[in-house]
Amino acid sequence: MEKIGVVGCGLMGSGIAEVAARRGLDVMITEADQASLTRGKSRIESSLSRAAKNGKISASDVEATLAKLHFETDLSAHFDRDLVVEAIVENESAKIDIFTILDKVVESPTAILASNTSSIPIMKLGVATSRPQQVIGIHFFNPVPVLPLVELVTSLLTSDETAISATNFAKNTLGKRVIRSKDRAGFIVNALLIPYILSAIRMMESGFATAEDIDAGMVEGCAHPMGPLALCDLIGLDTTMAVADSLYQEFKEPLYAPPPLLLRMVEAGLMGRKSGRGFYDYKKK
Template identity: 60%
Template sequence: MSGGIRRVGVVGGGQMGAGIAEVCARAGLDTVVCEVDAVAARAARERVTASLDRAVRRGKLERAAARDALARTVFTGSLEDLADRQLVVEAVVENPDAKTEVFAALDKIVEDPAAVLATNTSSLPVGRLGMATQRADRVVGLHFFNPVPVLPLVEVVTSLHTSSGTLATAEEFAAHALGKTEIRCRDRAGFVVNALLIPYLLSAIRMTESGFTSASDVDAGMELGCAHPMGPLKLADLIGLDTVASIAESLYDEFKEPLYAPPPLLLRMVEAGLLGRKSGRGFHTYDRG
């Protein structure tokens, strides 16, 4: 079992954090989910419960296994409850200040000096987060993909400080404890998947922004002409337009490539709260119920 790891913590119980917690609990790990307060912790529990229920309804999970997974998951509003964890995955908002604050706090709270501190960031430098701690060699990127219980990939990202032992533990945790397929990459903005994906999504946004064609036709073109399961603008809506913009800004900051720069339309939509599926409207409209 993943280098003896049995006790896992997840900081953040939103869409990604709840998904990471669910796959950990379903894998038989003692899992603690930490949110900002008790109200947010209850919301995280509801998120995990709803996802487990969906898996049962779709025949992907036995009811007893869903009950067991929920029973081995604790939801809390206090970081102090992560003190005994052997591995902690940070999955808070994609904001460097927020993530740095979490890592600085975990460094003081997590008692085992050999514990692995991981970030689920999709674009921020892992090394920078590690430098917020006194154990940068134990910090690694574990970038999961949404929805976590369904998509099999994890990007394992090493900084210049990440030790070979930390890398081995992270890879074994992803591959053997969680049953994911892991790919290894170095610490650069966007890692592998987003460095390829984001310019494609931004190109689709620019095409719509220019009036060249409609959002529905862009998506239909890639779905029916290239056999993509989801068009680029539907995918951007699923990821969250705020997240797409954040990743684009990180890529542009690092590489200064014009194709990485977020288009004005994307930034205006984020400012207007049109974030995609999670807000009910993005390039398409969704039933939030």
């Protein structure tokens, strides 16, 4: 795979595009509008600048990486890609729309269509195309240039050839650690992580303990690198709620249901670090 497409240039999409370009791949990035594309490009440039400043890459590496990146607002720009990774908002209907379009515009009969979804079953995306055997989940973790893990998720219809190619791409080309998951909402990581975060939110919501004490308890008492509420702010409260919704719809378990506090915060636009305020106020910090 030499020509890679990335749909979406938010936190995840920009990270995926950066990692692929740094590995010498030709990367086409598309966004819904020019403003979003400009923000995404700036995000990648800032990330590369930080990497160069910290001595992880050279100035020539930055230039070579940027030369591998192409930016468009039309999904048809992915017509010649070997692999396209969808990395838009965690919304099932929006993702299905993207896969329906990609199925029509990506010309290669062997091209793989992948989703970076953190919770939506891959089967739902695969059946929206005429090639469900070539649809797979390749779930990266934020920040993509730093975290080494990738969850590979195959549906009942994903072919062995697709799984092998996707594994080689993530492991051998991008240098990621690959773990395999069955096609269930939440996969491995979020099926374990989200109930933990929701429990912390309920604890704070009930007045049992403050956000600071809950996070300090898990960091200082359990050696976690970050507390659950700070982690929720990093992930994004809207993304956490979307994953919780997917898990609840799949399993109907009460522990997966988003707490009222989470719903109200998302409605108020308190999304965490990306909005400047969540369980903590990052504007003050």
